Amino acid sequence: MTLLRASLAAPFLLVGLSSGCGEESIDPLDGGGGSSTTGGGGEGGVPVVLPPLPDVEGIGILEDDNPDPAIVEVNLVARPNELALLDGPETALLNYNDQLPGPLLHARVGDRVIVHFTNELEEPTTIHWHGLRISDQMDGSPMIQNPVQPGETFTYDFVVPDAGTFWYHTHLHQIEQLERGLYGAIVVHEEAFPVFSAERVFVADDIRLDDDNQVSPFLTSGPDIGAGRVGNTLLVNGRTEPVSLTIPRGAIERWRFVLSSNSLYYGLRMRGADARVIATDGGLLPEPFELDRVEIAPGQRYDFEVRPQPGATEVVLEAMIFVLDENDQVVEAPFELAVAKIEGEVQTAEPAYPEVVHPPVDAAPAEEIKWALSGGVVAGQVEFTINGESVFVGDDHEHVVIDTFEPNVPVAITIRSNVSPAHPFHIHGQFFQIIARDGEPVFEPGLRDTVHVRGAEPATILSYFENPGRWMIHCHISEHSENGMMADIVVGEASAHEH
Template identity: 40%
Template sequence: MSIENTTLRLCPLLVAAAAGCAGDPASQPDGWDSAVALPRAVDRDSRADVVEIDLTARVAEVEIVPGKKTSAWTYDGGLPGPLIRARVGDRVIVNFRNELPAPTTIHWHGVRLLAQMDGAPGHSQPETAPGGGFTYDFVVPDAGLYWYHPHVDSAAQAGNGLYGALLVEDPAEPAALGDELVLVLSDMSLEDDGALSPPDQGGNFGTLFGREGGALLVNGRVNPVIGARAGLRQRWRLVNAARSRYFQLVLDDHRFLRIGGDGGLLEHPVEEDRIVLTPGERADVLIEPRGAPGATLPVRWVPYDRGYGSTFARPEVEAFRLRLADEPAAEDEPLPAIGRAISPLDTAGARRVDLQLTQQEGPGDLVLGINGVPSWEAEPLVAAVGETSVWTVENTMQFAHPFHLHGFFFQVLGDDGQPVRPLAWKDTVDVRVDGTTRFVVRYDNRPGMWMFHCHILDHADAGMMGMLNVVP
């Protein structure tokens, strides 16, 4: 079993013979995760509560189209970048170096850090020029799956391969949830010879639709195979790192138990028949594979209706496959209680923030905006430390928009004005076509300038972005 497989589950003696384990612990097949295992960032610091790594952005040759090389933009030469692991409360130090032919930064999506470490160029830090470096130094206060990506020419740079995962573990979390996999979902636009497609491919329509790559990737691989033992749970920690693609994943005759999302565990689990992730969102799900010994189970990407033409004549695609071991089903340990106490934020007396997601009409390049103003002309919103705000985000366009707020978690509100149950901490939420989404946020003591934007990165780069100035 690999380094990612951190949980062994006992095979009950009464079913040992039927399960084929002869009293030994039941486990996933040998090499079950080898096709998708992420390289782990090397911790240079021996202290138990400090994780210090070196991370370099550089162009590297990777093979996505079989037999052809792609000059991808990478972190440490891999696609995705290395998995960074830390524990709640750890100090994370990232000695970053830029060896790309363009300036860049790193945004630590979802992490409640100081504004100076958020990677927003011109607001929290200067751009890191080619040949230059920057040291990111922050504490990770919350368990959950987060991720890192650039915030300079975001659509092009993330589309070229710049993204990776950051997993923050809670030692107090129940064990025996399932054998764990971190799965980074993305796509990439490639030419027939394997070369990267131009980042402005499709012109204004490409920007409006949001550019989806033809190569659908799971941990940088096309349709990889994951081993499984029927009856043994797997825990999938998923992040949608695509610049525009929504991921809707279905496994026939199976249901998923969603136990967490953007900001860690939910109030209580929810059973669902599919996983839906907008760009930037995360999901923490349990799955118990079932089927005949030796069977292969396809996990399918199914088109999601995110607006005009987004489901038209688009075939389903196998995202990855589960291959069941050629052995009888095992019996897993009973599932422990999962969940956590989350207090609903009080909206009484909260300040209102009303936003419209808009498109500017006229000739020339497509310009999007918020309240009719593109990001480069917008004045920052202002809030105070300790204040609570209710944001109302209205979509006036024929495309859905995943709305992301940097630096702070929020609670999504229902039509009744109460937080949606089960309670959850979010940093990215979908705003559907002709829809309105409301959420409540409290600004803790981290003043500074914070971005908010559509996480279809083509839309953000076209102007659908703004700034929030949280003052002491």
């Protein structure tokens, strides 16, 4: 989608409304291998045979090398790569398994996942499994895991406890490694999943390219630091043009959407279809809901139920992005991300959704705390803070724990910013629900791991902190987290292994 280059010549014409130890393995969560898809437990001890996972279209899938149906064992390699994003020279990138985005990790809830990771970059790296509530030892946080050095390997080994749409990405030197393409999608299906006519995954990003199709230089001051780097070219599933596909009339499809951008956020809307939101960051909703559009921030995910409308000829997924027009006025413009031609017809089969229960949001919190996001210039360098603390990755920096929580106790956290236009704020290893903005209740249903803190408007979340361990919290804009807007929290017992 070169439309941004053609219509938005300067980097900030998307305006500021954008918001380790090599050769080692640690036991997975609880040391177990998860539940088997064919294990005992049926009536009379007869093994329960679960249906095969449905295909998920859109990106290539990681090949499972393990014959055990309850284990997904794959190989993942990070290395330099070149891909043709636009006409002309290929773009020098960093990718997993030479794909952009990286290949899909596909599993069923309860599966044991084993990822044999090899670092063929010229610098250290880790992999964070964004949204998975796994052991902190496997989370990829450089605060706990020693980064995987060039030429070394690490085996990530964990059980996936939740179904949903997640993603994985580098968690070291993110300003460059993430921009150059080190990210991929994860789909974890429910044990008894709703059946759709088709399932598709869309991984959206933006990248800033120069006139030679190369990643533009990374700036160390100015708007790129203050608001976060924004690209001039949109990507969907690694392509610069809208995804093209077909959908039959009568179909009901599940479209999974991951926004892997650095700071660009936007509205999503569907034309030519009746669409409902059926899942957010943490999986299926108790009740799907209809909206003309949803707002999505970096790191967040939505799943949509998509039904072609009777009179439509195509279904179009659009991003509504603030840009500058020819008169240098800020306007919201639509950009097509996917276009599905309606061809043929199938018998409509309604999906059967499992019962979903979320923790209550009206429970009186045992504690109410505040996280203040701020920043300034220290010794000539921009530093961002959480509650006045700047935290940096590295052996020569202190690892700051700003809060400790008891597991399974409701806590309300109000996150407020007095710096930068917005912060997509991410909590590792936990889910929460968004209950208020600027002190007023809001309708933003679903479990989340990332909340968009918009400008000076405080956001209040409620979490039960169900996953013990030591967990990173941070702004998902790389320039903010890499310049101090990160810290750790501890839930229950602190991790026994800390880098």
